[in-house]
Amino acid sequence: MLLAKEAMNEPIDMSELIARGPSSAEEALRIELYERINALGIGAQGLGGLTTVVDVKVATYPTHAASKPVALIPQCAANRHLTLTLDGKGPAQLQPPDLSQWPQIGPEDLQTTGVRRVNLDELTRGETTSWRCGETLLLSGKMLTGRDAAHKRMVDLIDAGKPLPVDLRGRVIYYVGPVRAVRDEVVGPAGPTTSSRMDDFTEKMLAETGLYAMVGKAERGPAAIESIVRHKTPYLIAVGGAAYLISKSIKAARIVAFEDLGMEAIYEFEVQDMPVIMAVDVEGNSVHNSGPIEWRKRMAADSIARNIGV
Incomplete structure (x- = not known):
């Protein structure tokens, strides 16, 4: 679980990883899981969509072959952390959310x-x-x-x-x-x-x-x-x-x-x-x-269209 916690707090870098390609079995597994999970069409909040996860982290450590322990930590906590540097120059400044993004519906x-x-x-x-x-x-x-x-x-x-x-x-x-x-x-x-x-x-x-x-x-x-x-x-x-x-x-x-x-x-x-x-x-x-059913249909239709060149 400690290893999983450490992995959760790593930077979100899936786009960079896909761009450069995997350099290890762990990185290849990250990409595979990321693509297969998003292909489920679950989407944000489970309402359907193209993005179900923004990143997948995989960390391994030597263990006895009979044990095979696995620890999973869900995404929500990973989206709630930020990185700051305390360099002695004063307090850290954290910018609050811009409330203008809250919809004004008339x-x-x-x-x-x-x-x-x-x-x-x-x-x-x-x-x-x-x-x-x-x-x-x-x-x-x-x-x-x-x-x-x-x-x-x-x-x-x-x-x-x-x-x-x-x-x-x-x-x-x-x-x-x-x-x-x-x-x-x-x-x-x-x-x-x-x-x-x-x-x-x-x-x-x-x-x-x-x-x-x-x-x-x-x-x-x-x-x-x-x-x-x-x-x-x-x-x-x-x-x-x-x-x-x-x-x-x-x-x-x-x-x-x-x-x-x-x-x-x-x-x-x-x-x-x-x-x-x-x-x-x-x-x-x-x-x-x-929601997920509808998005899986849309994603399948888009995949077929790309394959036949439409």
Whole structure:
């Protein structure tokens, strides 16, 4: 695992490697894995696309032939590091993201792009069941948060026949553990966590609480999708890796339950135009299934066209 950690922090240099060609078996394996993974059409956030990974690192070390230990570290951490040099001339200057890159969507854009605004404070079951897989929504109003620890506590309370500390009926829950606010921040970075960790709790939560929708990151498992269909409670995804930018759409935040859990406490956020994508609709359609399939078709068609010279 130490070797894998060291490899993860190496510079992203796949384009240079492909340009010069491999000079070792490890480098040849890097290129092979990079090309074959991207040929899967999984894409960023699992939504389909030409780029699933930006680089693949391979590091080896002598070991007993009977052991063959393997350690894997996923990409997300590799995209969150930077390199700086402390040379004694003063503090390091880290440039924050340019907030002008955050989309400014006006009424005219909503008509031309198909993006729709959602008022969470007036949400109805009828509205949520009209959302369709792949649609972009801008959420405004009050939503609750909760991740692993909070879900475990809520399910334990339900099983014990005890009331929950917060009413979830008609609410949207966001799978997030926000970073503590500093200075004049309303809340710290508040990016979505991987939703599959909530899959074991999903059936009980949807059956017993009256939730209207869930927001998280990445795909849901088959059992969770069955619960989404059964209880007509759609699942949306926020943009993974954009925790700081997402926090700019949060205008107020307060802890409403389980304060002792720290960042895993249940918060109530008031958001304005928080962008999300419909990932699993109430009919069970999943963008994490349809997206890669569509891109594999496009990539195969492009490959055939190149081979016949079209």
